[in-house]
Amino acid sequence: MxxxxxxxxxxxxxxxxxxxxxxxxxxxxxxxxxxxxxxxxxxxxxxxxxxxxxxxxxxxxxxxxxxxxxxxxxxxxxxxxxxxxxxxxxxxxxxxxxxxxxxxxxxxxxxxxxxxxxxxxxxxxxxxxxxxxxxxxxxTFRGPAARHGSSGGGVRVKAVCDCGRNVRVVPSVLAQAPIVCGGCGKPFRIPEPVAVAS
Structure with a gap:
Protein backbone atom coordinates (compact mmCIF):
# COMPACT_ATOMS: atom_id res chain seq x y z
CA MET A 1 0.00 0.00 0.00
CA THR A 140 -9.14 -5.79 -4.41
CA PHE A 141 -12.86 -6.07 -3.68
CA ARG A 142 -13.72 -4.19 -0.48
CA GLY A 143 -17.37 -5.05 -0.05
CA PRO A 144 -20.68 -3.25 -0.47
CA ALA A 145 -19.71 -0.27 1.71
CA ALA A 146 -17.16 0.82 -0.90
CA ARG A 147 -19.79 0.76 -3.66
CA HIS A 148 -22.14 2.99 -1.68
CA GLY A 149 -19.74 5.80 -0.86
CA SER A 150 -19.02 4.91 2.73
CA SER A 151 -16.17 6.94 4.17
CA GLY A 152 -12.97 5.09 3.37
CA GLY A 153 -14.94 2.16 1.93
CA GLY A 154 -15.18 0.05 5.04
CA VAL A 155 -16.40 -0.51 8.57
CA ARG A 156 -15.06 1.79 11.26
CA VAL A 157 -13.36 0.26 14.28
CA LYS A 158 -12.15 1.73 17.55
CA ALA A 159 -8.58 3.05 17.53
CA VAL A 160 -7.09 3.95 20.91
CA CYS A 161 -4.36 6.23 22.22
CA ASP A 162 -2.12 5.59 25.22
CA CYS A 163 -3.76 8.52 27.07
CA GLY A 164 -7.14 6.73 26.95
CA ARG A 165 -8.84 8.65 24.12
CA ASN A 166 -10.35 6.75 21.19
CA VAL A 167 -11.74 7.41 17.70
CA ARG A 168 -13.70 5.36 15.16
CA VAL A 169 -11.73 4.88 11.94
CA VAL A 170 -11.64 2.70 8.84
CA PRO A 171 -8.54 0.46 9.25
CA SER A 172 -7.34 1.18 5.70
CA VAL A 173 -7.32 4.92 6.49
CA LEU A 174 -5.22 4.38 9.62
CA ALA A 175 -2.85 2.12 7.65
CA GLN A 176 -2.08 4.93 5.17
CA ALA A 177 -0.52 7.21 7.80
CA PRO A 178 -0.68 7.74 11.56
CA ILE A 179 -3.57 9.72 13.05
CA VAL A 180 -2.09 11.63 15.97
CA CYS A 181 -3.94 12.36 19.22
CA GLY A 182 -4.37 16.07 19.85
CA GLY A 183 -4.24 15.44 23.61
CA CYS A 184 -0.89 13.68 24.00
CA GLY A 185 0.66 13.73 20.51
CA LYS A 186 0.91 9.94 20.21
CA PRO A 187 -0.60 7.95 17.31
CA PHE A 188 -3.91 6.15 17.59
CA ARG A 189 -3.71 2.37 17.08
CA ILE A 190 -6.15 -0.48 16.68
CA PRO A 191 -5.74 -2.67 19.78
CA GLU A 192 -4.79 -6.30 19.34
CA PRO A 193 -7.67 -8.71 20.05
CA VAL A 194 -7.48 -10.22 23.51
CA ALA A 195 -6.93 -13.97 23.42
CA VAL A 196 -9.59 -15.89 25.30
CA ALA A 197 -8.26 -18.72 27.48
CA SER A 198 -9.85 -22.07 26.70
Whole structure:
Protein backbone atom coordinates (compact mmCIF):
# COMPACT_ATOMS: atom_id res chain seq x y z
CA MET A 1 0.00 0.00 0.00
CA UNK A 2 1.36 3.44 -0.87
CA UNK A 3 1.90 6.00 1.86
CA UNK A 4 0.30 9.40 1.91
CA UNK A 5 2.39 11.88 -0.09
CA UNK A 6 3.83 14.42 2.35
CA UNK A 7 3.18 17.19 -0.20
CA UNK A 8 -0.60 16.64 -0.07
CA UNK A 9 -0.67 16.47 3.73
CA UNK A 10 1.40 19.68 3.86
CA UNK A 11 -0.90 21.44 1.38
CA UNK A 12 -3.97 20.44 3.39
CA UNK A 13 -2.34 21.77 6.56
CA UNK A 14 -1.36 25.00 4.75
CA UNK A 15 -4.89 25.45 3.38
CA UNK A 16 -6.32 24.89 6.88
CA UNK A 17 -3.89 27.50 8.26
CA UNK A 18 -5.08 29.92 5.56
CA UNK A 19 -8.69 29.44 6.74
CA UNK A 20 -7.50 30.05 10.32
CA UNK A 21 -6.05 33.43 9.28
CA UNK A 22 -9.61 34.58 8.54
CA UNK A 23 -11.24 32.57 11.34
CA UNK A 24 -8.81 32.40 14.31
CA UNK A 25 -11.20 30.42 16.51
CA UNK A 26 -10.86 27.43 14.15
CA UNK A 27 -8.94 24.67 15.99
CA UNK A 28 -5.77 23.18 14.47
CA UNK A 29 -6.13 20.32 11.99
CA UNK A 30 -4.70 17.37 13.91
CA UNK A 31 -4.67 14.76 11.14
CA UNK A 32 -4.82 15.79 7.46
CA UNK A 33 -4.29 12.10 6.69
CA UNK A 34 -7.81 11.32 7.87
CA UNK A 35 -9.20 13.56 5.12
CA UNK A 36 -6.86 12.12 2.48
CA UNK A 37 -7.90 8.56 3.24
CA UNK A 38 -11.61 9.22 2.80
CA UNK A 39 -12.84 9.61 -0.75
CA UNK A 40 -16.10 11.00 0.53
CA UNK A 41 -17.76 11.79 3.80
CA UNK A 42 -21.18 11.89 5.33
CA UNK A 43 -21.13 15.43 4.02
CA UNK A 44 -21.10 14.20 0.43
CA UNK A 45 -18.00 16.03 -0.76
CA UNK A 46 -14.93 14.64 -2.50
CA UNK A 47 -11.66 15.92 -1.07
CA UNK A 48 -11.26 19.53 -2.21
CA UNK A 49 -10.88 23.00 -0.74
CA UNK A 50 -14.68 23.21 -0.57
CA UNK A 51 -14.70 20.02 1.51
CA UNK A 52 -11.94 21.44 3.72
CA UNK A 53 -13.98 24.60 4.31
CA UNK A 54 -17.00 22.41 5.10
CA UNK A 55 -14.93 20.55 7.71
CA UNK A 56 -13.80 23.93 9.08
CA UNK A 57 -17.46 24.78 9.72
CA UNK A 58 -17.67 21.67 11.91
CA UNK A 59 -14.42 22.70 13.64
CA UNK A 60 -15.75 26.15 14.50
CA UNK A 61 -19.06 24.67 15.64
CA UNK A 62 -17.14 22.35 17.99
CA UNK A 63 -15.04 25.26 19.28
CA UNK A 64 -18.23 27.22 20.01
CA UNK A 65 -20.00 24.23 21.57
CA UNK A 66 -22.67 24.34 18.85
CA UNK A 67 -24.46 21.14 17.89
CA UNK A 68 -24.50 21.52 14.11
CA UNK A 69 -25.66 18.03 13.08
CA UNK A 70 -28.03 15.28 14.12
CA UNK A 71 -28.85 11.75 12.93
CA UNK A 72 -25.32 10.49 13.71
CA UNK A 73 -23.73 13.49 12.00
CA UNK A 74 -25.58 13.12 8.70
CA UNK A 75 -28.18 15.90 9.01
CA UNK A 76 -26.66 19.39 8.88
CA UNK A 77 -28.97 21.83 10.62
CA UNK A 78 -29.48 25.61 10.45
CA UNK A 79 -26.76 26.18 13.07
CA UNK A 80 -24.33 24.51 10.66
CA UNK A 81 -25.74 26.70 7.91
CA UNK A 82 -25.19 29.93 9.87
CA UNK A 83 -21.50 29.14 10.41
CA UNK A 84 -21.14 27.98 6.79
CA UNK A 85 -22.35 31.38 5.64
CA UNK A 86 -19.73 33.07 7.86
CA UNK A 87 -17.02 31.02 6.12
CA UNK A 88 -18.18 31.87 2.59
CA UNK A 89 -20.34 28.90 1.72
CA UNK A 90 -23.67 29.11 -0.12
CA UNK A 91 -26.47 26.60 0.24
CA UNK A 92 -29.62 25.42 -1.47
CA UNK A 93 -32.89 27.08 -0.41
CA UNK A 94 -34.36 23.89 0.98
CA UNK A 95 -32.56 21.25 3.08
CA UNK A 96 -31.94 17.78 1.66
CA UNK A 97 -34.30 15.27 3.35
CA UNK A 98 -31.50 13.13 4.79
CA UNK A 99 -28.42 15.39 4.94
CA UNK A 100 -29.95 18.82 5.57
CA UNK A 101 -27.73 21.69 4.47
CA UNK A 102 -24.58 19.60 3.93
CA UNK A 103 -24.23 20.36 0.22
CA UNK A 104 -22.74 23.82 0.55
CA UNK A 105 -20.64 25.46 -2.18
CA UNK A 106 -18.05 28.23 -2.24
CA UNK A 107 -19.49 31.67 -2.86
CA UNK A 108 -17.81 34.21 -5.18
CA UNK A 109 -16.06 36.11 -2.37
CA UNK A 110 -14.59 32.93 -0.89
CA UNK A 111 -13.35 31.82 -4.32
CA UNK A 112 -11.51 35.14 -4.69
CA UNK A 113 -10.18 35.14 -1.11
CA UNK A 114 -8.77 31.62 -1.34
CA UNK A 115 -7.85 31.53 -5.07
CA UNK A 116 -4.13 30.78 -4.61
CA UNK A 117 -4.84 28.27 -1.83
CA UNK A 118 -7.41 26.50 -4.00
CA UNK A 119 -4.97 26.34 -6.93
CA UNK A 120 -2.14 24.90 -4.79
CA UNK A 121 -4.41 22.30 -3.23
CA UNK A 122 -5.84 21.26 -6.61
CA UNK A 123 -2.30 20.70 -7.97
CA UNK A 124 -1.42 18.57 -4.94
CA UNK A 125 -4.67 16.57 -5.28
CA UNK A 126 -4.00 15.94 -8.99
CA UNK A 127 -0.47 14.73 -8.20
CA UNK A 128 -1.84 12.48 -5.45
CA UNK A 129 -4.47 11.04 -7.80
CA UNK A 130 -1.88 10.36 -10.49
CA UNK A 131 0.45 8.71 -7.97
CA UNK A 132 -2.26 6.44 -6.57
CA UNK A 133 -4.08 5.65 -9.83
CA UNK A 134 -2.15 2.43 -10.41
CA UNK A 135 -2.90 1.36 -6.81
CA UNK A 136 -6.62 1.95 -7.42
CA UNK A 137 -6.61 -0.25 -10.51
CA UNK A 138 -5.03 -3.12 -8.59
CA UNK A 139 -7.23 -2.70 -5.50
CA THR A 140 -9.14 -5.79 -4.41
CA PHE A 141 -12.86 -6.07 -3.68
CA ARG A 142 -13.72 -4.19 -0.48
CA GLY A 143 -17.37 -5.05 -0.05
CA PRO A 144 -20.68 -3.25 -0.47
CA ALA A 145 -19.71 -0.27 1.71
CA ALA A 146 -17.16 0.82 -0.90
CA ARG A 147 -19.79 0.76 -3.66
CA HIS A 148 -22.14 2.99 -1.68
CA GLY A 149 -19.74 5.80 -0.86
CA SER A 150 -19.02 4.91 2.73
CA SER A 151 -16.17 6.94 4.17
CA GLY A 152 -12.97 5.09 3.37
CA GLY A 153 -14.94 2.16 1.93
CA GLY A 154 -15.18 0.05 5.04
CA VAL A 155 -16.40 -0.51 8.57
CA ARG A 156 -15.06 1.79 11.26
CA VAL A 157 -13.36 0.26 14.28
CA LYS A 158 -12.15 1.73 17.55
CA ALA A 159 -8.58 3.05 17.53
CA VAL A 160 -7.09 3.95 20.91
CA CYS A 161 -4.36 6.23 22.22
CA ASP A 162 -2.12 5.59 25.22
CA CYS A 163 -3.76 8.52 27.07
CA GLY A 164 -7.14 6.73 26.95
CA ARG A 165 -8.84 8.65 24.12
CA ASN A 166 -10.35 6.75 21.19
CA VAL A 167 -11.74 7.41 17.70
CA ARG A 168 -13.70 5.36 15.16
CA VAL A 169 -11.73 4.88 11.94
CA VAL A 170 -11.64 2.70 8.84
CA PRO A 171 -8.54 0.46 9.25
CA SER A 172 -7.34 1.18 5.70
CA VAL A 173 -7.32 4.92 6.49
CA LEU A 174 -5.22 4.38 9.62
CA ALA A 175 -2.85 2.12 7.65
CA GLN A 176 -2.08 4.93 5.17
CA ALA A 177 -0.52 7.21 7.80
CA PRO A 178 -0.68 7.74 11.56
CA ILE A 179 -3.57 9.72 13.05
CA VAL A 180 -2.09 11.63 15.97
CA CYS A 181 -3.94 12.36 19.22
CA GLY A 182 -4.37 16.07 19.85
CA GLY A 183 -4.24 15.44 23.61
CA CYS A 184 -0.89 13.68 24.00
CA GLY A 185 0.66 13.73 20.51
CA LYS A 186 0.91 9.94 20.21
CA PRO A 187 -0.60 7.95 17.31
CA PHE A 188 -3.91 6.15 17.59
CA ARG A 189 -3.71 2.37 17.08
CA ILE A 190 -6.15 -0.48 16.68
CA PRO A 191 -5.74 -2.67 19.78
CA GLU A 192 -4.79 -6.30 19.34
CA PRO A 193 -7.67 -8.71 20.05
CA VAL A 194 -7.48 -10.22 23.51
CA ALA A 195 -6.93 -13.97 23.42
CA VAL A 196 -9.59 -15.89 25.30
CA ALA A 197 -8.26 -18.72 27.48
CA SER A 198 -9.85 -22.07 26.70
Missing amino acids: STTPPVLAAELAAAWADIQRYHPELPDLAAPESLIGESSSACGHALSFERLLHEAVHGIAAARGVRDTSRAGRYHNRRFLAIAEELGLDHPEEPHPSSGFSLVTLNTDAKKRYRSTIDRLQRALKAHTAATESDNIAR
